[in-house]
Amino acid sequence: MTIQRTSAALSRRDILAAAIVATSGAAIAGTPVAGTPTSALTGTQWREDIRFLFEGLRRRHRDLFHHTPEPRYRAGIENLCARCGEMESWRVIAGIQHVVALAGDGHTFLFAKGLYRSYPFETAWFGDEIRVVRTAPEYGWLLGSRIERLDGLGPRAIARRLDRVIPQAETPWYVLGQRPDRLRRAELLAALGVAKSPDRITLEATSATSVHSEHVIEAMSGGKADDGLAHALGPRLPDLPDRGFAWRRLENGSVVHLNFRGYENLPQLAARFFADLHGAPPRVLVIDLRENSGGNYTLPREHIIAPLQEMPALNRAGRLFVLIGRKTFSAAMTNATDFRRETEALLVGEPAGARPNGYQELQTFTLPNSGLKVGCSTAAYRFGAPGDLAVVPDLPVAPDWTSFARGRDIALDAAIAHWRSTAA
Structure with missing residues (x-):
């Protein structure tokens, strides 16, 4: 796998990413996550938060523009500010997750736990294949299935969209490890254009017995715990007194x-x-x-x-x-x-x-209107030889x-x- 350098210009891909995240969702009647305090925010309040976010990252980060050049980063911020007044709160949150990920390192991120509803399955990437490896009990029949399409998108198109909210300056294996979490988040998938609705998704899959089928999967209700995925495949450890x-x-x-x-x-x-x-x-x-x-x-x-x-x-x-x-x-x-x-x-x-050579030492701060929490890298370390990726x-x-x-x-x-x- 290769790690690409980032162009200083605002590329066609950047514009497309911003458009997908920022598109107004008037045709989609999404349901905000229960208890989320962001649904009543005005466009002015969101813009205050987005600019506060950028200044907070710029002041705290050891080198905010090490991966994404400053002109491109600022363009992403301004694009989101210009569109946030037309968008549902979950689309703005997805947009914030995207611009935070532009920093590139895994210690700079939006704390997304509880911000989106989840689907009742978890996946893993094996090469270009997406396999279902954990499910809620009532979806146990889905275990082991290979996902062929989600709302018409194949695995490579899904990966490209998910990667817009995953830092890209760690290793390619980091990205593989992060995609399964993003693929569970209902509103996020709709904001990224993976799903057509924030409430459900059509999953085409080939089962472990080579049977092809299509299913409409509903998002779990807000607040339902992620740890309810009791049916699982893969190597298992015995019950131990301290799993850490x-x-x-x-x-x-x-x-x-x-x-x-x-x-x-x-x-x-x-x-x-x-x-x-x-x-x-x-x-x-x-x-x-x-x-x-x-x-x-x-x-x-x-x-x-x-x-x-x-x-x-x-x-x-x-x-x-x-x-x-x-x-x-x-x-x-x-x-x-x-x-x-x-x-x-x-x-x-x-x-x-x-x-091995990158950014660590997490510092957090909170956006004033939405209460969203953001992590930021504050130090650079070298644990490998120069050039080690x-x-x-x-x-x-x-x-x-x-x-x-x-x-x-x-x-x-x-x-x-x-x-x-x-x-x-």
Whole structure:
């Protein structure tokens, strides 16, 4: 995959993106999300918020125009200001999400939780294929289906529209990891031109048994929790006491798989983890950062990497592995580079979502009229060599649909297979 440079001119694609987000929705009778305080705002109030947004980003961001040149960024802001008085509130919110994403980095974003209603399914990208991987119980029949079209649009057209509200200056794998969330949001899909209505969408799909069908899917009522998607495919972890930092033993105790998703209480949890390792030393340790979106990157340096450096039986090639992927972001990406530099670990999986040289250190602010919350990067970091565009694994293992549908964790399997091949 290549990362394109941004032209300083306002391109035809930019104009089209702004037009789709800003188009008046008089013909669409959308229902605002329950409890959203934005539906009564006037055009003047929205314009105040949009200009406050731009000035807030410009003052706080380490380099707001590192990805999108200033003339193009200002044109996007002015276009939204000019049209917001004609638009439903959810279209304005989608427009704000678009102009924030122009910053390019994943730490600069609109906090969108609760701003849109959701559809009762979740997807994942496998190459150019879109597969349904989680559903609400009543839509379990949709699991495993390949989405052919949404309101007449094929996967590539869907991706192009979703990418307008996804920062594009991280890695291409970051974009793959973000698309499933955007594809669930009903009003956002209508604003982007993926759906014809903010209330429902026509889904054409081919089932796991190769049956082609078409269904009209209604958006879930406002406020219905996203965690209701109980039916799921893919590799599953056993029930563990702390899903943010938990471990299990495989291969008759020879392999320890550490599921490291979060940094909360890390010093205490890591102390218990190493006590367990010393009590029954494994032959292989696999540290899984694939679902880790970040935290305080200094903590693993002290509480995981430093203790591992004192365990030569594990800290050696072929015995220590770190799994990374499209959702490995922020501090987790930083810690992946730490493991590569400070230990003998091999990185396994697909490239990390975050760029090694980019923008981090989140600061937030709130728009005065709508109350919308915005995150902004305030610092630049270099965790890779100049010119590095991604943290690339030593042992590449790309997710594939067949293995995923069967519940196989092929990255974990690859790490264990590598150990066996070197131990033989």
